[in-house]
Amino acid sequence: MEDTKEEETTIRSLTEDQVTEICETFALYETPRTPGMIRQNDLGNVMYQLGIIRTESEINCMFQEFEYELNEGVTVAQFLHVMTKVYQQLYDKDSLKAAFDAIDETKNDAIHGSDLRHFALSMGMKFTDLEFEEMFKQVDFDGDGKIGWTDFVKAVTKP
Template identity: 25%
Template sequence: MPSFSGNELTNEHIDELRDAFEKYDLDSNGTLSANEVRLALISVGYEITEAELYDLIHSVAVRDEERLDLKKFIRMMAPRMANVDSDKSLCRTFNMIDRDRDGYVTVQDVRAIMVVLGEVVTDDDIKDICQAVDMDGDGRISLRDFVGFMHSPI
């Protein structure tokens, strides 16, 4: 497997990144602008805020450079490709827990999964779990909350 900055990429990952790069090099100049990078990231399953986008670009680009060639794009994405794969798995898990498919996990959903797992928990335990996973504090657990919690250091 090719290695970039200590992160292993499969040939499939490299091909996927190359395809995304070529597809979103809209002006065909061999580099991606910040907007083109964002589109390419979304196409490989990586959602990102504008601030995160510029942090990523600046992690591999020379100071004040805001265009990436293919090599820098792959180097930027290498550590994130494993997260894309794990995020797909987390999404499937979230969808299994979200029984009514409304995009949010409720206290009842958490209680039901605990029963399925054979865990004996109190109502207070379930409330604590839900509060811990509700990363944005809006009183409900979205997919973003769930993935963010699962990626957070414990």
């Protein structure tokens, strides 16, 4: 498989764990007839398995933006290229700030345990008090009892 210089550069901007996860998920949809390639109608399924939910129209637009023809299918290099942009959009500063603000119910530029617990429960997550305390400690990197902006960014973007 021959990658363009642009694709090689883009792939390097993903973490090693992200590339591995994307490639392993992609491989689940390959067929013996088309190794290294998946069909257009499997793109949504692969993205869904990676936790990315997009409509068929959105997926088509993403690939058209890179001028990839979907008729023959998509190569793993093309998919990695597109997924890099998707991941960058997920982790851009404005998106992260909006997520932080949504969880920070008290609007004091810090997420307290009660904020995070309420958000997690509203998302359908269930856990014991001990599990919650452990989760909170894992994202309170500076140990000050609250999750500030720096802690939040580290927690969300760490591989």
